[in-house]
Amino acid sequence: MCVCVPHDLQLYILQMNQRDRIQKQRESLPTYEYRDELIEAIREYSILVVIGETGSGKTTQIPQYILESLPDVKKIGVTQPRRIAAITVAKRVSEEQDVSLGAAVGYTIRFDDRTSSSTKLKYMTDGVLLREATQDPHLSQYSVVIIDEAHERTLETDVLFGLLKQTHRLRPDLKILIMSATLDVEKFSDFFDECPIFEIPGRTFPVDIIYPESSQRLSSLKSLMVDQAVDTAWQIHTQEAPGDILVFLTGQHDIERACKAFEDKERKLNYKKGVKYYDDGHGVKNAVVFPLYASLETFDQKAVFDPSRESVRKVVFATNVAQTSVTIPGIRYVVDAGFVKEKSFDPNTGMDALLVTEISQAAATQRAGRAGRTAPGKAYRLYDEDSYNRMLLNTIPEIQRSSLLSTVLSLKKMHIIDVLGFEFIDPPEETLVKNALKQLYLLGAIDDIGKITPMGEKMSHFPLSPSLARVLVSSAEEYGCSHEVLTVASILAGENDLFRAPSARSKGGEEAMVKAEECKLRFAHHSGDHMTFLNVWHEWRQHGKDRRWCKDNWINSKVLETASSVRSQLIDVMDKCRLPIKHAPKIKAKSSKSNKRKMGQDERGETIDPVPILKSFLTGYFTNIANKGVNRSVFSHYSPDEHLTEGISADEGSFGVRSNALVALHLHPLCAFSDMLDRNKIKYAELDWVMYTHVTYTNKAVMKGVSKILWDWVRSGDGQERIKKLPKTRLNGGDGPNVLEMDDKMKEESVVVMANIDLPDDT
Ligand code: CDP
Ligand code: MG
Numbered sequence: 001m002c003v004c005v006p007h008d009l010q011l012y013i014l015q016m017n018q019r020d021r022i023q024k025q026r027e028s029l030p031t032y033e034y035r036d037e038l039i040e041a042i043r044e045y046s047i048l049v050v051i052g053e054t055g056s057g058k059t060t061q062i063p064q065y066i067l068e069s070l071p072d073v074k075k076i077g078v079t080q081p082r083r084i085a086a087i088t089v090a091k092r093v094s095e096e097q098d099v100s101l102g103a104a105v106g107y108t109i110r111f112d113d114r115t116s117s118s119t120k121l122k123y124m125t126d127g128v129l130l131r132e133a134t135q136d137p138h139l140s141q142y143s144v145v146i147i148d149e150a151h152e153r154t155l156e157t158d159v160l161f162g163l164l165k166q167t168h169r170l171r172p173d174l175k176i177l178i179m180s181a182t183l184d185v186e187k188f189s190d191f192f193d194e195c196p197i198f199e200i201p202g203r204t205f206p207v208d209i210i211y212p213e214s215s216q217r218l219s220s221l222k223s224l225m226v227d228q229a230v231d232t233a234w235q236i237h238t239q240e241a242p243g244d245i246l247v248f249l250t251g252q253h254d255i256e257r258a259c260k261a262f263e264d265k266e267r268k269l270n271y272k273k274g275v276k277y278y279d280d281g282h283g284v285k286n287a288v289v290f291p292l293y294a295s296l297e298t299f300d301q302k303a304v305f306d307p308s309r310e311s312v313r314k315v316v317f318a319t320n321v322a323q324t325s326v327t328i329p330g331i332r333y334v335v336d337a338g339f340v341k342e343k344s345f346d347p348n349t350g351m352d353a354l355l356v357t358e359i360s361q362a363a364a365t366q367r368a369g370r371a372g373r374t375a376p377g378k379a380y381r382l383y384d385e386d387s388y389n390r391m392l393l394n395t396i397p398e399i400q401r402s403s404l405l406s407t408v409l410s411l412k413k414m415h416i417i418d419v420l421g422f423e424f425i426d427p428p429e430e431t432l433v434k435n436a437l438k439q440l441y442l443l444g445a446i447d448d449i450g451k452i453t454p455m456g457e458k459m460s461h462f463p464l465s466p467s468l469a470r471v472l473v474s475s476a477e478e479y480g481c482s483h484e485v486l487t488v489a490s491i492l493a494g495e496n497d498l499f500r501a502p503s504a505r506s507k508g509g510e511e512a513m514v515k516a517e518e519c520k521l522r523f524a525h526h527s528g529d530h531m532t533f534l535n536v537w538h539e540w541r542q543h544g545k546d547r548r549w550c551k552d553n554w555i556n557s558k559v560l561e562t563a564s565s566v567r568s569q570l571i572d573v574m575d576k577c578r579l580p581i582k583h584a585p586k587i588k589a590k591s592s593k594s595n596k597r598k599m600g601q602d603e604r605g606e607t608i609d610p611v612p613i614l615k616s617f618l619t620g621y622f623t624n625i626a627n628k629g630v631n632r633s634v635f636s637h638y639s640p641d642e643h644l645t646e647g648i649s650a651d652e653g654s655f656g657v658r659s660n661a662l663v664a665l666h667l668h669p670l671c672a673f674s675d676m677l678d679r680n681k682i683k684y685a686e687l688d689w690v691m692y693t694h695v696t697y698t699n700k701a702v703m704k705g706v707s708k709i710l711w712d713w714v715r716s717g718d719g720q721e722r723i724k725k726l727p728k729t730r731l732n733g734g735d736g737p738n739v740l741e742m743d744d745k746m747k748e749e750s751v752v753v754m755a756n757i758d759l760p761d762d763t
Helices: 007-027 035-044 058-069 083-097 126-135 155-170 185-191 218-239 252-273 298-305 361-372 385-390 405-413 430-442 454-461 466-477 482-493 509-523 529-542 547-552 557-576 610-621 640-646 672-678 711-716 718-728 744-749
Strands: 047-052 075-080 105-109 112-114 121-125 142-147 175-180 197-200 207-210 244-248 286-292 312-318 331-336 339-346 351-358 377-381 625-628 634-637 664-667 689-697 701-709
Touching: 007 083, 035 047, 035 058, 035 197, 047 058, 047 185, 058 075, 058 083, 058 121, 058 142, 058 175, 075 083, 075 126, 075 155, 083 105, 083 121, 121 126, 126 155, 126 405, 142 155, 155 175, 155 185, 155 405, 175 185, 185 197, 207 361, 218 244, 218 252, 218 312, 218 331, 218 339, 218 377, 244 361, 252 286, 252 312, 286 298, 331 361, 361 377, 405 430, 405 454, 405 466, 430 718, 454 466, 466 482, 466 557, 466 610, 482 529, 482 557, 482 610, 509 529, 509 672, 529 557, 529 610, 529 672, 529 701, 547 557, 610 689, 610 701, 610 711, 664 672, 701 711, 711 718
Parallel strands: 047 175, 047 197, 075 121, 075 142, 105 121, 142 175, 207 377, 244 312, 244 331, 286 312, 331 377, 664 701
Antiparallel strands: 105 112, 339 351, 625 634, 625 689, 634 664, 689 701
16 A cells, blocks of 8 residues: 655654654753753752853853743843854754744844844854843843853953952843863862852763873874874874764864864875775774865864764864864864964063963863763873873963953053953963053053043944054044945954965975965055055956955955955944044055056945055054065064153164063064065065064064055054053053153063954854
8 A cells, every 4th residue: 555645744744853852852852851940940040150161052052941931031142252152052053943043042143133023042152142232231142141251261251250240230030051071170169159069960981092102202202193193193094993083283274284184194095005995994984084174164073973874984184173172973073283372461571472382181071071972982082191190280260361452451441440450360471461451552442540531432332452442543534445444354353365375285285385375465565565465356346246356366365255254244343333434545646557556446346545544554554664674575563662761762673672572573474565675576675664563482572464654654653652651651540640750660671562363253
C-alpha cells in the first residue's frame, strides 16, 4: 500500500523532528537540571554570580529560562566580549526559540543591529551595553542584565561592573547576573558586596595532557608555532581515533597559513596514493579544514559549528575565540601553541598594540578542557611542562594593559568626573589614567577642570577612537570637508589593510609583488596615504564597486564594502549631532593625463584640495607626528612634552630630544610613500614632517596611514595652546589637584603618543 504524505505535512514532520531534536539537546545540558533552582535564586537576589564549565549552557540556556519562567520581564540584555559570539549565540537561541532572528531574539554589535521593538532577549557586545549605559545610567529598558564571559575581563566588562554597581543603587529592582567560567569568581562576588555564587557542576570527561617529548620552551616555539601546530594536528589526524581537532593559534595570518599547510599535506598524500580519499584505518577518511577568527565573514563561521559528517574529521585552526566564547561540537583533540594575541599597552612608547604573548595557566587549562566536552579527550601542548609552570596563573585583565582613552571619555560623559576614584574591580594603573586624561585634554574633549566639553560630547557619540572622532567633528565644523573625511575615516576605522600584499611565497610571488606595487603606485597621492585612500574609493565607485576590479588592482574589496556601510552609519551620527556634511574645496590642477590620479580627483574629475582634509586629521593626530630622520624611511617621533619641558622651539624642525623619548618610526611597506620612495617618485628630501594615524608595534614601531604635513599647521593648531596650558589643569575634577603636576616620574617618562590603534571589538 502506498501512503501519500502531502508536501506540507512532510515539512511539518520534518520541523517537528527538528524541534524535538533541539528540545532534547537543550535538556541534555548541565544547566537544565538546575533550571528551577536558578530561577528561584534570580527571583530572590538582585545580583547573582553564576559559574559553570564552558559549554554547560550558561550563555544559550539561562537567558531562555528567564524568558520562559518570568513572563513579566521587560527586556533581557546579555553581553558578550566578542562580536562573533554575540552573533552565533543569538542565531542559535533564535533557532531554539523557533523565532526569526531580530524578532523576540536579536543581537546588537557595533555597526550591526538585528533587534526590533519586539525583541525581548538581546545579545550584544559589552561595548554596546557600555554605550547604552552612558546614555541611560538607569538602563531603563532592561529588567535583567547579564554580563556573560565575565572571566574574560575585557575593559568594557570591567567598566560595566563599576557602572552596574551604581545602577544597582539607582534601580534595586534590576536583576544583575554575572556569568563566568570557573575562574576568579570570588573576586566578582566580593566586588558586588559578597553576592551569592551559583555553581553549576560540570559534566566533563577526563582530558589527557600531552607534552612534547623533548623540552620545548615557549620563547623558542614562537617562530615555529605554525609548523609545529600543523604537524601535530596532522599526526593526530593520521593516527588517532575519530574526533575533531581544535588548534589554538594567534591570528588570521597564522591561521590561514596553517589551513593551507594542512590542506597541502592532505592533497600530497592523496596524490601519492592515487586515490581520492585517504583512510587512516579508523574510519576517518579525509579532513575538512576551518579557519576561525573574529573578522571572518559570518557565512564561513557557520559551517564550523555544524557537526561533522561521518568519516570526515573537522580540523579547526582558531584564535582565542574558541577558548571560552564559542563551542564547536565534536572536539576531542586540542593542540595548544601557548600564545595569544592580545592588546597590550607599552608605557615606554605610550602605544597600544596587539602583541603575541604567552597565555596563562588558567587559559591553558581552559583550552585543554575543550577536548573533553563530549567524550574523553587529549590536549597536546606544544610547550613543555616547565614552560607551563612558569606561566602566569591568571590572564592580566585588559584594563591593566591598555590605554584608557575611550574609557575615560565615557566615564567623563557619565559625569564621573573623578575618574581616578572610580570603582574598578581592578583599578588601572594611575599613570595610565592620568595619561588618558591628558590626551583627552589635548584633543579638547575635556576642559581644564576635567569636565567633558561640547566637543567631547560630540566625540563620544562616534563609535570610533576619540582621535578619529575629533577628526570628523573638525572636518565638519572647521574645515568644511566632512564628505571626504568621512570616507577616509571609514576606511581607517576598519581592521584590515586596504591594499593586499601578495606574499613572496605564493605562486608567482615576485611577479605579483611587482604588479601589486605598480597598482598601488597608480593610486598614490603625492601627499600620502589619506588622499590615496580617497583615490581608491572614487575609482572603486566609478567601477561600480566591482570585486573583480578590486582583485585585479590588489585592493581588499571587503575593506571598501565595510567602509561603505560604516560610512553611512557615521553619517547618521553626524546628522544626529547636527554636523554638516560638506564637500572639500576644489583646486585648479595643471592636469596632464599621467598625474591625473596623483592629484586626487573626485568622481566628477575635479581636483580636491588635500589641505583641509589633512588639517582635519591633524586635529585628532597632532601628537602623532614625526620628523624625518637621518636614515631613509625612518622618522623620529615628535614628543610635545619634551617640547614643553625643555622649552625647545621646534620651529626649525630640528630639536634635541632626550633618548628615552625618541622613538624611531618606520614606514610600513603598504604606505604610499614606501612605493614612491622606492621608485623615486618622491625624494626623501621632500618629506619633512609626517602625520600618522596608526602605529603597529612589533619588533619596531611601524607607521601606517602616513601623510605629509607642514609644521606650520601644527603650530597654529589649538592643540598647541592646550599643550602650553597643561601645567595649570585639573583634569581629574574641578577641586582636585593637578594630577599631572604631582607626578614627576610621569613627566620624565612621558611621551605623548595617542593610542590610536583602532582595535576590533574582539580579537
Ligand atoms: O555558555 P556556556 O559555555 O556555558 O555554554 P553555551 O555557549 O550556552 O553552549 C551550550 C551548548 O550549546 C554547547 O553544547 C554548544 O555546543 C551548543 N551551541 C551550539 O550548538 N551552537 C551555538 N552557536 C552555540 C552553542
Ligand atoms: Mg558562554
